[in-house]
Amino acid sequence: MSIGTSPPRRDGLEKIVGSSLYADDLRPDGCLYGATVRSSRAHARILGLRRDPAFDWTGVTLVTAADVPTNIVTLMTDDQPVLAGGITRHVHEPLALVAAPTREQALAAARAVIVDYEDLPALFDPELAEGNAIQIFGHDNVFKKISIRRGTFGGRQGIRVRGRYQTGLQEQLYIEPMSMLALPRPDGGFTVQGSMQCPYYIDRAVKRMLGDERVNVVQAVTGGGFGGKEEYPSMLACHAVLLARASGRPVKITYRRDEDLRATTKRHPSIIELDTLVSPGGHVLEFGARIVMDGGAYHTLSTVVLSRAILHVTGPYRAEAVALDGVCVATHTPPNGAFRGFGAPQAQWAAERHMDRVARTLGLDPLELRRRNLYKEGDITATGQVLHDPGGFAVLDRALAAAEAPVDDKTIRPGVTAPAMARGRGLALAWHGCGFTGNGEAKIKGKVALEVRDGTVYVGIASTDIGQGTETIFPQIVAEELGIDTARVQMLPHDTAQVPDSGPTVASRTAMVVGGTALAAARALRRHLQSTAMSDEHGFDALLSRLAPDATARVVETYEVDANIQWDMDTYQGDAYPCYGWSCVIVDLRVDTDTGEVIYDRVVTATDVGRALNPVLASGQIEGGTLQALGWATQEEVVLDSRGGMRNDRLTNYIIPTALDAPEMVTELVEIPFAGGPFGAKGIGEIPMDCPAAAVAQAIEAATGAALHALPMTPERVLAALETPGESR
Amino acid sequence: MTRFRCNGMDVQTGAAPMSRLLDVLREDLRYTGPKEGCGEGECGACTVRIDGEPVMSCLVPVCQVEGAEVQTVEGLAQPVVHAVQSAFLQHGAAQCGICTPGFLMAAAALLDENPHPTREEARVALAGNLCRCTGYQKIVDAVVRAIAKEA
Known part of the structure; x- marks a missing residue:
């Protein structure tokens, strides 16, 4: 029995001896360091970007909005550019990128890019935003309105109580700052490796930006996320890939803490x-x-x-x-x-x-x-x-x-x-x-792959362990169902070239939804082995013993949505x-x-x-x-x-x-x-x-x-x- | 040239005297245990021991360790993992793990001085290290039980 027990975390030994490789620990040969030129204005027209002639630009790669094939960070809407070109809509928005042989050179080069602006009026108060003459998004600055009505108002006696409650911004403050690496592949594509929650978000974003399918995304050991590494890493990965594409070299971008705090997302006030x-x-x-x-x-x-x-x-x-x-x-x-x-x-x-x-x-x-x-x-x-x-x-x-x-x-x-x-x-x-x-899971159709090789079961999921312990829990789930020792269940790397899209690592869904799919996959694996072995034997090892010693098997299971769940988005x-x-x-x-x-x-x-x-x-x-x-x-x-x-x-x-x-x-x-x-x-x-x-x-x-x-x-x-x-x- | 001992071995570096010890350990000596979380001595992820004392290596110019004994979390695991490292594993004190090496170095220094700290003493000793995953509960559990378990 494994469920309900607490075996130590799978990645624990490496973490306590310092051998876990986080993104900034990765040092491919010939790697350049990237840095970001950011807007100093809240709202402005960008009149131009110039290289400071006094700076030594030898060996520095510079990328601007003009170099981005499709200048969109793919997520839910297409409003955010990878690099702002004509207009900047917030302070610290990325405008250009540089890469250089050392981090210090890259930071110095970023400071040596001169940006000319024409300031435009800016809007900061959310209570004045809707319908304001200063336009930021759409025609009315409304990202979304939702209303829910149920039951009828009026005709009741009672006491009316009114109150106003406020909350401020909060920073996720993962202790590992954002870090991403882009490596040119021999086939002309790119491998992205770094600190992230959602490899397939990045996979989609980079492929769309490039207009090229030759991309795979690999999670490095990730030093905390808390939601902060859900969507921003897509932007950062696009940046690293643009610099790798322009320089032909591996490029790593690791934010300093102050840059991370200024530039990345926070909790909505x-x-x-x-x-x-x-x-x-x-x-x-x-x-x-x-x-x-x-x-x-x-x-x-x-x-x-x-x-x-x-x-x-x-x-x-x-x-x-x-x-x-x-x-x-x-x-x-x-x-x-x-x-x-x-x-x-x-x-x-x-x-x-x-x-x-x-x-x-x-x-x-x-x-x-x-x-x-x-x-x-x-x-x-x-x-x-x-x-x-x-x-x-x-x-x-x-x-x-x-x-x-x-x-x-x-x-x-x-x-x-x-x-x-x-x-x-x-x-x-x-x-x-x-x-x-609602029907979110029905749209996502999250998948889990299980593979059997040499008597070991390999779990392929895109869900990432950012500290929660899912690398440990998934082997527990699969081992429990198959009745084998957890040591015989291993996790495949979270590489989009190797694992199916399980959906993003968000919404308290990994253990429950993807874990449930892993359990279903274990059952499907047993049925597959029973069919291959032409046996109705239940035990995993008894089934394997009926197959050739080098027999392999692979099943991919998709999350099955409960048909009783009804949801009307309108x-x-x-x-x-x-x-x-x-x-x-x-x-x-x-x-x-x-x-x-x-x-x-x-x-x-x-x-x-x-x-x-x-x-x-x-x-x-x-x-x-x-x-x-x-x-x-x-x-x-x-x-x-x-x-x-x-x-x-x-x-x-x-x-x-x-x-x-x-x-x-x-x-x-x-x-x-x-x-x-x-x-x-x-x-x-x-x-x-x-x-x-x-x-x-x-x-x-x-x-x-x-x-x-x-x-x-x-x-x-x-x-x-x-x-x-x-x-x- | 700065010479010092690191994890029991004689090392030397040609890095500029004011280079951060953190960079020398990571870039020149290729240790991955010390981490950079903030670069200004607030988070403690880069904590190493210099002659036994826990120190944030992002604030130490390498010239200051001339002739000193520097220990990283890799050295703490030699020849066998330290009791507090085992305790971190057993009690779930490491989650994402990025702060873990720094906590381990601070905890090991505490346990050398005070093998049976109270929970409050552990909290005081670890107050210079930030963790965002654990709420510190299991880290304190691990530290106060690390040596007790051996005895």
Whole structure:
């Protein structure tokens, strides 16, 4: 038995001895280093690019927009150029590329490209973007609008509660900066190798840019992604390939941290207004929401981020009638993109803070209010989906029990015990749709290949391990089904020339959806061997023994969509997700009322994971996501300059939590199985991001009476709130 | 020419005296354990030990290690992997792994001084290293149990 046990991660030994090769560790012979010439303006016409005549250009390759065969970064829409030519729409936008024998020479050459601009008026405020005379995207600067209506409004008696909630930008801050290598192939094509989540996104983007199919993409060991390496690497790979094409040499581009912070995607900022009618007993009768998200200058994945936000904005609570409206707009800021949670954390921050506001208004206990509205069996969501086995009460009970259990002193951080410390506890609940929304999986048709050679089973998937541990989990799934030792299951390299397209490594879908396909593939492999061996033997080795010793086999399985799932993209009605994960988080903290600093003592999480395929890896996902959410809650603030660029572009001033900032964590895994997942597993990658910020805000309110409604709750904001308690901000 | 010992071997480099030790280790000596996460001493991914002390190699000019003993995570694994390396593997303390070599060097230095640290002592010793994957929980688990397991 392998499922439910925690064998150490497959790639662990190399990682602890330093022999894992990340992109920047790869050094092909004759490799040049690439650097990027970036826009210094938010919105401008580019009049021309010139080489500084004082600079020694010997050995330097220069590429501009004129050298790009098809100047589009292929993703969802065709609005973003690989290199901006006529107009630049955000500061730090790539305008040109250089390659040189050393990194220092390349950086110096990039600085020696002189750009002439004619400034144009720029637009930074997302609330003014829609329909503004300054045009960024389309005719109205709207990337996407979504509305959901269910039930009828009016005719009900109740108390109206309104609130406005905001969240800021957040940087993924993978510790390995972006890095990509392009190698000319003997056949005239290119191999791309680097740090990435989605090899086939890059494969498609580079092939389309070049108009040439002779491209393969290989993932190097990747030092974290969190969504940040979902779409941006397509742009970076196009850049590296352009330089390799122009120079005829391998080219590597590794961003410095400051460049990575300035240029790459962040979490979408949001402004969410909620307007509810509640009964005196605290039942939500009518739930209205208006969501505004800032997508930045190009679309990237904004449509889908907004979709996930609107689908989660009620939180895990029912309402008799809902009217939800969302818009994601364009501004002249660097594009925002995928980040763990993908719109759901912003939405549920608002939903949970609003629950606290309702409780305050009605004079009800916030926990009791939640119990009265939390989804139960058979409840119907805003999209009309009937819920089966909702886990809200299960995770709530587990979290409360764990939080109340007697604790070993060693599991509580000794927070500073200054007299100005106020203690508080806060709780929040969330749900998170696992996998792609609606009919997304039906469109993707993710594939898994299994090959048998010399008695070993090789798993071919395009899904990448960026730290979650999927290189370890997939052998567990396949070995379990075939009844063999996990050591006999190996992973093929994530090379688009060798593995089928399993869909992107996103949306909490790898273990659940691709893992489910791997399980189906293992069953298909057995049937294939039975047919080849003309035997109805069940055992893998018994079947192999009936075949020639050098016999090989290969099966490719495609994800089978549950025919019962119905989704209407036009009305946003139907089964939004195949299943939901559920989470409850309880935070114990102290507030330094002199400085406004929040100090975390302990965090209890209870998360419905369906089935913990590998409990150590599963809890690792939850603990890491929880701290990333605590950073978003109180520490991480992106400060923009007058051009809309990130001013605090260093790790000295963009502050993420250290081991001293982190609480001790108690991680409870609740298992409510999902029949469509492998051995019952649900997606778990993103749900840890959903609850913590709201639990922190409730705890700050419990400790001090100050109610905060905007993230991040930096010491400055906490102090300001302490000075005017009870006010909404 | 700067001469020093690295992972028990005598090495020399003709790199400019103010070259970063990190670059000499990675570019000239071809070690892949020390990583560059920020280049300004904030993330700790480049941590190595100089005469036993954990130091961020992106902030050290190579001339400063003349005659010193430098150890990278590759050296920590010689002749056998250090107890804290095994503990990282066992307790799931490495996820994406990019910060892991730096954490291991800081943790090994702590355990040399204090073989049985409390969780809080471990947190203090590791506060100069950033990890974005683990929430530090399993890293602290691994460090406090590394030596206990041996005893």
